[in-house]
Structures are given as structure tokens and as C-alpha cells.
Amino acid sequence: MRLFATLSLFIIVLGSIAQTNSNIPIGVWRTHLPSKSASTIAYANNKLYVSSAKSSFTFDLSENSMEPLSKIDGLSEHEISVIRFNEETNTGLIGYTSGNIDIIKNGRLENFDVIYRSSIVGSKKINNITIYKTRAFVCCDYGVTVIDLVRNEVVESWMNLRINALPNIVYACVLNATQDSVFLATQYGIMSASYNKPGINLMDFVNWKVYTNISTSLSRSVGELNGRIYAGVSTIGVFVLNGSSWQNIGLTLDATSTCWNLIKSNNQLLVCANNNLYTIDNPTTYTKVFTTNSFKNLREAIYDRKGNLWLADVNEGLVGKNGGDTYSYFQLNGPSSTTTFNLYYYKNTIIANSGGYNSVYFPQYRPDGFYEFQAQDKWRSYDQYNSNYPPGIGDNLTSSYNSFDDTLYVGTFGYGYVSFQQPNTFVRHDTTDTPMKTMNVTGIDVDSKGTVWFATYGTPVFQPSLYARTKKGVWSSYTLNTSKNESRYLLQVKIDSVGNKWMRYGTNGMDKGVIVFNEKNNQVRYFTTSSTQGNLPSNRINCIDIDQKGVVWVGSEQGLSAFYDPSRAFSGSFSAPIYNGFGVLFDKNVTCIKSDGGNRKWVGTTEGLWLFNDNFTEALAFYTINNSPLYSNNIVSIDIHAITGEVFIATDKGIISYRSDATESNKDFSEAKIFPNPVRPGYSGVITIEGLKDNVMVKITDMQGKLFYEAKSNGGTATWNMINYAGIKAETGMYLVFATTDKGEEKFVGKIAIVQ
Known part of the structure; x- marks a missing residue:
């Protein structure tokens, strides 16, 4: 299995290396995660393995290159808690917060899920791992599990290592030089026991010694060096075992330092304690490597082969x-x-709003600004520290682009809204320079005339909650219905093809639903679950989206529903599409909906990601953490890159994307292209024909004109897996591609060279 590829190192002082490739093939996933955090590090074969609970990557020191490491590369999970390698046996272990383990042997990855699947009650988080040739000692929140790395099986587990068999978190484990004693750093102190001796049951607490001459509440780490056992005690210092007593070696820590790890590397013991790093050579010789304010949360350290x-x-x-x-x-x-x-x-960009509100509509107080994936190639973050983003503004939650003034409008929860023009021009707007009566701008959309519409939340009684600003800067304010409290708590706005403004509303402890409004005749209508009031699937509406055909879709706690004819918005009702005899996803919490270039529906839920055809008569795919690289089943938001068809998926643990086989329809065939072309030996993906009009027929023939395959495009894209309807794989040769509209008024002809 290929675990790590290569990208060139970009900057020496600040290495910024893309986890992206603008030309990823159809059917391929890629990660979009921050890497400015690391809690564990390992070294093997001149390569660093670096991880936090958020993301992981490798750094090949030979090639000076970095590469993301994720489920796409074969990892079992996302949240890594520790990585350890034994270079002598070329074996590594990756431990997860769930208790799962991946074992790397000679570059191959194997999953070991015995702890994860066990019936152990409570947390199974893996805190540390120590490898001794064919044995791995896995320290967990419940105790220690010893694994035979030859047979890949559990040898024994030691749990509830506390008097009266009570739980005890184990942070670290080492054996002594003769490997006949084992030492643990635990939640309740340093412990030791005879190891690998017949008749001694280490599941029994009475066979363990708890040291009382060292802290029983602050001991966090243990290590072994040249036959001596050391213990790290947070806020106090490092101790060495002399006989049966512990003595401070003279290395003291300040009152804020946690002694996270004692790591054996380069025949030294590295003491990692927040902004302090020490090396220990022997019980009387230690060196302060640094005390620095450059970083303050050092967890681990290691030497490479060059020192x-x-x-x-x-x-x-x-x-x-x-x-x-x-x-x-x-x-x-x-x-x-x-x-x-x-x-x-x-504009060829995906923006991620980082703020928002919580489940009871309170601020999140997130100051991260927003971040953009630009030109299908790289991310750029905009916040007060690296751009002109206005200081003191947090919780941005919605965005909408106005092509009339080339401006992106970003709404926030508690700080008004921000207008942004590339490359770095920001202007803040709030109640001081607009008619708005609240600082909570929860929905923004732009109509066909370039007027920007703003939905707001928490407007005072009898005050407007919906606002419009024309491209000339003229404002209008709309009070929807003073008799309905719901009008003050708008959460989103979407404008349909006839100019209606669709909004969802709600606040904690109050009925929720959907409002539609049209300012031309001042019509307003409230939708609820009642069959006479719009027939929503649930009053808790999580999202609104309008598809390629103008249908208005809502996602709720009990599935989704559609309003098929917006021209009847003030008289018609919502209708749930039927799938397998029931309303689509009637028992699912639908969090987001997005239509792709082929008008297929990508539906996010709290249980995974669905793909349906355009009318919901067929479920095309269902992705979860168990069958895809998704980090989490809780899908927060979806949007789709119109040019490439790449589906960007925000989960509660980060962003991931998937290159789908549908793009926006083109006006003509002038930008049609085929890739990869030529197809070289070993390629197992699909051939893509993109730049087409929607739903055109694509035929593939050999050079003699014999039909080999045909299909209709999804939006502006069609694909071919190089196999015909009889299951015969295309042989080496030239093939012709014909695409034509239904009436034959436009045509595209291309060639594909295949080398098997």
C-alpha cells in the first residue's frame, strides 16, 4: 500500500506544503485540514510521522517533502493520539482516541481493532505506546494491553489498577533494562510490578507496588535510560529510582509545566514540558535545551539520524x-x-465560514475569520492576524457574492457583516452605518438585479428583520409581520427564480419553520407542519437550497421536502419525495442539501452523506466513516465547485472533498476536453469528458465506427470506465468520442488514445 507520496518543500523557515492537486481524478477524495498542531511525533527510515487529533502528515527528510496522512492513505480512523516506531524491527503503531490501532510492518498497514471492539466500559483512548521488539505495551485510559506483534494478538491486559479494582488511567509504561519489571505512570501515581514471571497476575492490583515517596497525583511520565528508571512529575521535576526510593535529579519545573513525556532518543532522555525541553544523559547530568516563549505547548521531541x-x-x-x-x-x-x-x-473559490451559533442560538465566539480554497489549488486564511480582516470580529457564518460590484458579503453572529474585495480589502458594516437593528446577520443572498438581501436574527419587537441594499447603495427595510414573534429570528435567506425570499426561522424554545416573502406585493406566508399551512416535514428546519430547476428544498430533523413551483409560493404546499414507499430520509436529521451540475442531490445528515438522482427515485451513494475517508458522519455543510464538480464536505471534524462526475452545464462545446489523454498503462480510473452541455448523449466508438459505449452527461461531464456493456475492457488503440445535443444543432468530436 502506498502510504506516502512526495511534494516539494516550498519554504525553509516556514514549510508550507499543499495537500492539494488541482487536477485530481474523478472518484478521488482529498483532505483539507490544518496542520499547525502536533501532539505526537515518531521517526523511522529518515521520515517523520507527525500528528494531532485534527490531522496527520509525514515529512520525508531525504526528499525534503511533506505529505498528508489520512484515511485516504489507508488509516483506519482520523483522530490519532500517539505514533511510535521501533527502527530495529521496522515496526510502527498508530494509536487512536477510540482505542483502535494501525500496525505498520515493513511499510504495510494492518488494522488491529481488538481494543476498539472490546467490551471494556468507558474510554479506550490510547495515551502512549512502548515497543520492545515483538511486544507493544499500549497505555490506555483503562489500563495497559500487551500485544504480540508477530501474531498480532493480545497477550494480556491489566485493568482497574487501583485499590478495590477501581479505574486508573495509564499515561506511560517502560520496562527496566533486564525487562523483568514494568513501571507505569498513572493517574494515581507511579507503579511497578514484576513482569513475565510465572504465577504473577498483573490484573490483580495487589501484585503492583504504588510508590508513596513520589507524587501520587502529578506523575505524568516514565522513561528508561542506561538501566535507570526516571519519572516526570508535573510542576515539580524529574526523579530517578534508587533502590526503592525516588530522588529528584535536580531538574525542577515551574508551577505551570506539565511533564508530558520522557522520550528516549539518541541515547538521551528528552524531557518535554510545555515551553521547556531538557536532555538527560545520566542521573547527575542533564541539560536545558531551551526555555522559550516561541511555543508553549511542547508535547514530544525526537532526534533524527543526523542529530x-x-x-x-x-x-x-x-x-x-x-x-x-x-x-x-x-x-x-x-x-x-x-x-x-x-x-x-x-469565482473558482470555496469559502469556509468558521463561526456561527450553537444549538440554542448563542454565539460560538470563534475568532478564526474565514478561509478560502482558491483556484482549485491552495487555501488562504483571512483573519485579523494575516490580512486586513477587521479586528474583533468573530463568528462569521454565511457568505454571498455579488457579481455586479465584485464583492463578497460575509455575515456574522454578533458583529454585523463584512464586505470583501480581492485581494485584501475589507469593510465592516453594522447598526452604525446601516438601517439594521441587530448585529446578527444570519442570511445573505443576491437577486438578479444585484440587490443584496440580508436576513437578521434577534431584531427588537416591531422592528424590521429583512433588509435589501441595491447596487447603488440604497437600503430598504422590511418588517414581515409584527404579530408573529418568529419574524424577528431569521436564520437564512434564499431567492428563487421568481424573486421570492425563502427564509427559515427559529429560536430556542419557540416554534420553528419557513417564511416566504415577496416585496413586490408585500406578500408573506408562514409554513409549518400543518397540512393547511404548508406541510413541512418538521418545524425544525436546518437548511434551504434551490436546485438547478428552481425547486426549493428544505432539510429538517425528519427528512426533506420540496416546493416544486415557486410561482405558487403563497398558495401551494411542500411535498416530500417518496423513496421505497416512505418520505426520503424521513427518519434522518438532514443538515444540508446541495444540487450538483447534473441536478443530483447531495444530502448531509448526522449519520453520513447521501447522493440521490435528480428526482430522488434512486440512491446513488451513501458515504460514512466506515466506507469512505470521511472524518465524521456529522455533515455540517456542502458546496460544489462549479468548474470541476468537486464536492466540498464540512464535517464537525474538518473539511474533505470528493471529485464527482457532474459539473455545471456549459453554454456550448467550445471548452470540451478529454482527460486523461492519452491513457497510459496501469491507469484504473475513469476517462472524463467535460465542458459539455447538460444531459447530452455521448457515444464512444472504435476507429471503424463500431459503438463501444454510450451515456448521457451529468451536467457538463460524462465519464467512461473503459469497459463496454458486455464487460469487455478497451484494448490498446484510438477511440472516437461523439457528443451531440438532442436536436443535433451542436456537436463535439474528440479522440482518446488508450495504451494498456
Whole structure:
């Protein structure tokens, strides 16, 4: 299995390396995660393995290149808690917060899910791993599990290591030099026991010694060096075992330092404690490598074979120590946070809004600004520290682009809205320079005349909650219905093909639903679950979207529903599409909906991601953490890159994308192209024909004109897996591609060269 590919290192002092490729094939996933955080680091075969609970990557020191490491590369899960390698046996273990483990042997990855699947009650988080040739000692929140790495099986587990068999978190484990004693750093102190001796049951607490001459509440780490056992005690220092007593070696820590790890590397013991790093050579010789304010959450450190020192810091990520007190910082290109409230596509760009509100409509107080995936290639973050983004503004939650003034409008929860023009022009707007009566701008959309519409939340009684600003800067305010409290709490606005404004509303402890409004005749209508009031699937509406045909879709706690004819918005009702005899996803919490270029529906839920055909008569795919690289089943937002068809998916643990086989329809065939072309030996993906009009017939023949395959395009894209309807794979040769509209007024002809 290919675990790691290569990308060129871009900058030496700040290594910024893309986890992207603008030309990814159809059917391929890619990650979009921040890497400015690291809590564990390992070294093997001149390669660094770096991870936090948010993301992971490798740094090939031979090629000076970095590469993301994720489920796409074969990992079982997303949230890594520890990585350890034994270079002598060329074996590595990756431990997860769930208790799952991946074992790397000679470059091959194998899953070991015995702990994860066990009946152990409570947390199974893996805190540390120590490898001794064919044995791995896995330290968990419940105790220790010993694994035979030859047979890939559990040898024994030691649990409830506390008096009266009570739970005890184990942070670290080491054996002594003769490997006949085992030492643990636990939640309740340092413990030891005879190891690998017949008749001694280490599941029994009475066979363990708890040391009382060292802290029983602050002991966090243990290590072994040259036959001596050391213990790290947070806020106090490092101790060495002399006989049966512990003695401070003279290394003291300040009152704020946690002694996270004692790591054996380069025949030294590395003491990692927040902004302090020490090396221990023996019980009387230790060296302060640094005390620095450059980073303050150092968790682990390791030497490479050349003696270079590498650090894993929670706030700064991977750090390389240079000469003196200088450091190099390395990270992959990516968004600045895993937190996304909303995704939005405009002008070859995907924007991620990082703020929002919580489940009871309170602010999140997230200051991260927003981040953009630009030109299908790289992420750029906009916040007060790296751009002209106005300081003091948090919780941005919605975006809409106005092509009339080339401006992106970004709404926030509590700070008004921001107008943004590339490359770096921001202007803040709020109640001081607009007619708005609240600082909560929860919905923005632009109509066909270039007027920007703003929906707001928490408007005072009898005050307007919907606002419009023309391209000439003229404002209008709309009070929807003073007799209905719901009008004050708008959460989103979408404008349909006839100019109706669709809004969802709600606040904690109040009925929720949908409002439609048209200012031309001042019509307003409230939809609820009642059959006489619109027939919503649920009053808790999570999202509104309008598809390629103008149909208005709503997603709710009990599935989804559609309003098929917006011209009848003030008289008609919503209708749930039927799938397998029931309303589509009637028992699912639908969080977001997005239509692709072929008008197929991508539907996010709290249980995974669905893809349906355009009228919901067929479920085309269902992705979860169990059958895809998704980090989480909780889908927060979806949007689609119109040019490439790449589907961007925000989960509660970060953004991931999938290159689908549908793009926006083109006006003509002038930009039609075929890729890959030529198809070289070993290629197992699909051939893509893009730049087409919607739903055109595509025929593929050999050079003699014999039909080999035909299909209709999804939006502007058609694909071919190089197999005909009889299951015969295309042989080496030239093939012709014909695409034509229904009436034959436009045609495209191309050639494909296939080499098998």
C-alpha cells in the first residue's frame, strides 16, 4: 500500500506544503485540514510521522517533502493520539482516541481493532505506546494491553489498577533494562510490578507496588535510560529510582509545566514540558535545551539520524530546532481550523465560514475569520492576524457574492457583516452605518438585479428583520409581520427564480419553520407542519437550497421536502419525495442539501452523506466513516465547485472533498476536453469528458465506427470506465468520442488514445 507520496518543500523557515492537486481524478477524495498542531511525533527510515487529533502528515527528510496522512492513505480512523516506531524491527503503531490501532510492518498497514471492539466500559483512548521488539505495551485510559506483534494478538491486559479494582488511567509504561519489571505512570501515581514471571497476575492490583515517596497525583511520565528508571512529575521535576526510593535529579519545573513525556532518543532522555525541553544523559547530568516563549505547548521531541532535533507542539505544529535559539516551522497548506459552519462557492473559490451559533442560538465566539480554497489549488486564511480582516470580529457564518460590484458579503453572529474585495480589502458594516437593528446577520443572498438581501436574527419587537441594499447603495427595510414573534429570528435567506425570499426561522424554545416573502406585493406566508399551512416535514428546519430547476428544498430533523413551483409560493404546499414507499430520509436529521451540475442531490445528515438522482427515485451513494475517508458522519455543510464538480464536505471534524462526475452545464462545446489523454498503462480510473452541455448523449466508438459505449452527461461531464456493456475492457488503440445535443444543432468530436 502506498502510504506516502512526495511534494516539494516550498519554504525553509516556514514549510508550507499543499495537500492539494488541482487536477485530481474523478472518484478521488482529498483532505483539507490544518496542520499547525502536533501532539505526537515518531521517526523511522529518515521520515517523520507527525500528528494531532485534527490531522496527520509525514515529512520525508531525504526528499525534503511533506505529505498528508489520512484515511485516504489507508488509516483506519482520523483522530490519532500517539505514533511510535521501533527502527530495529521496522515496526510502527498508530494509536487512536477510540482505542483502535494501525500496525505498520515493513511499510504495510494492518488494522488491529481488538481494543476498539472490546467490551471494556468507558474510554479506550490510547495515551502512549512502548515497543520492545515483538511486544507493544499500549497505555490506555483503562489500563495497559500487551500485544504480540508477530501474531498480532493480545497477550494480556491489566485493568482497574487501583485499590478495590477501581479505574486508573495509564499515561506511560517502560520496562527496566533486564525487562523483568514494568513501571507505569498513572493517574494515581507511579507503579511497578514484576513482569513475565510465572504465577504473577498483573490484573490483580495487589501484585503492583504504588510508590508513596513520589507524587501520587502529578506523575505524568516514565522513561528508561542506561538501566535507570526516571519519572516526570508535573510542576515539580524529574526523579530517578534508587533502590526503592525516588530522588529528584535536580531538574525542577515551574508551577505551570506539565511533564508530558520522557522520550528516549539518541541515547538521551528528552524531557518535554510545555515551553521547556531538557536532555538527560545520566542521573547527575542533564541539560536545558531551551526555555522559550516561541511555543508553549511542547508535547514530544525526537532526534533524527543526523542529530537534528524535531519538536511536536500543540499550538505551532512541527518545529525544527536550528542553531542557537532559532526554529523552523513546517506545515501543509490548509485551512486555519477544522471548524466550519458554512461552505460557499464563488469565482473558482470555496469559502469556509468558521463561526456561527450553537444549538440554542448563542454565539460560538470563534475568532478564526474565514478561509478560502482558491483556484482549485491552495487555501488562504483571512483573519485579523494575516490580512486586513477587521479586528474583533468573530463568528462569521454565511457568505454571498455579488457579481455586479465584485464583492463578497460575509455575515456574522454578533458583529454585523463584512464586505470583501480581492485581494485584501475589507469593510465592516453594522447598526452604525446601516438601517439594521441587530448585529446578527444570519442570511445573505443576491437577486438578479444585484440587490443584496440580508436576513437578521434577534431584531427588537416591531422592528424590521429583512433588509435589501441595491447596487447603488440604497437600503430598504422590511418588517414581515409584527404579530408573529418568529419574524424577528431569521436564520437564512434564499431567492428563487421568481424573486421570492425563502427564509427559515427559529429560536430556542419557540416554534420553528419557513417564511416566504415577496416585496413586490408585500406578500408573506408562514409554513409549518400543518397540512393547511404548508406541510413541512418538521418545524425544525436546518437548511434551504434551490436546485438547478428552481425547486426549493428544505432539510429538517425528519427528512426533506420540496416546493416544486415557486410561482405558487403563497398558495401551494411542500411535498416530500417518496423513496421505497416512505418520505426520503424521513427518519434522518438532514443538515444540508446541495444540487450538483447534473441536478443530483447531495444530502448531509448526522449519520453520513447521501447522493440521490435528480428526482430522488434512486440512491446513488451513501458515504460514512466506515466506507469512505470521511472524518465524521456529522455533515455540517456542502458546496460544489462549479468548474470541476468537486464536492466540498464540512464535517464537525474538518473539511474533505470528493471529485464527482457532474459539473455545471456549459453554454456550448467550445471548452470540451478529454482527460486523461492519452491513457497510459496501469491507469484504473475513469476517462472524463467535460465542458459539455447538460444531459447530452455521448457515444464512444472504435476507429471503424463500431459503438463501444454510450451515456448521457451529468451536467457538463460524462465519464467512461473503459469497459463496454458486455464487460469487455478497451484494448490498446484510438477511440472516437461523439457528443451531440438532442436536436443535433451542436456537436463535439474528440479522440482518446488508450495504451494498456
